[in-house]
Amino acid sequence: MAGRTDYISWDEYFMGVALLSGLRSKDPSTQVGACIVNSQNKIVGAGYNGLPMGCSDEDFPWEKTGDFLQTKYPYVCHAELNAILNNIGMDLTGCRIYTALFPCNECSKAIIQSGIKEVIFLSDKYDGTHVSIASKRMLDTAKVSYRKVEAKRGHIQLSFDEKDV
C-alpha cells in the first residue's frame, strides 16, 4: 500500500498548533496563538494571549475601547511572549516562531532577545500601524526574517468523535 500524499506540511502543522493554542484564549474579540519550533522541527514552546498568572479573567476587563485602564491592553500578555516564556527550558537561538498575528513591537523585542531567527505569520492585519512599523524595523535590523505561512489548504478539520480515528 502506498503512503498518504495529502498529509499536512510542516508549515500547516505548526501554524495549526498555533491556531489550536489560540482557542484557549479568553479574549472575546481576538484569539492569537503562537508555536516555537527548533531546527529539528520539534515544538519547544506554545502560548496564547491571556492575562498573567494569578490575574483572574473575571477581575480584569476585556474591553477594546474606553479608559485605557479599563481595557484589556495594559494587562494581556501576547501569544508570542507567552510562547517564549512557556518554552520547555531550551535556548531558543535559531528557532522559528509561528504566530496567527504578526508580532507587535514588544513581542519582537522578546523574539530578537531570545535568539529566534524566523517569524511565520498568518495575518498581518495591523501592517502600516506604528506598532507594526516599529516591529518590522527592529526585526529587519536584527536580521530576523519573516514571511507569511505557506498553506495549500484553507482549513483543517478536527473531530473528537472516536469513530473518526
Ligand SMILES: Nc1ccn([C@H]2C[C@H](O)[C@@H](COP(=O)(O)O)O2)c(=O)n1
Ligand atoms: N501579535 C499579537 C497581537 C495581538 N495579540 C493579542 C492582544 C490582544 O489580546 C489581542 C488583540 O486585540 P484586538 O485589538 O485585535 O482585539 O490579541 C497577540 O497576542 N499577538
Ligand SMILES: [Zn+2]
Ligand atoms: Zn505582542
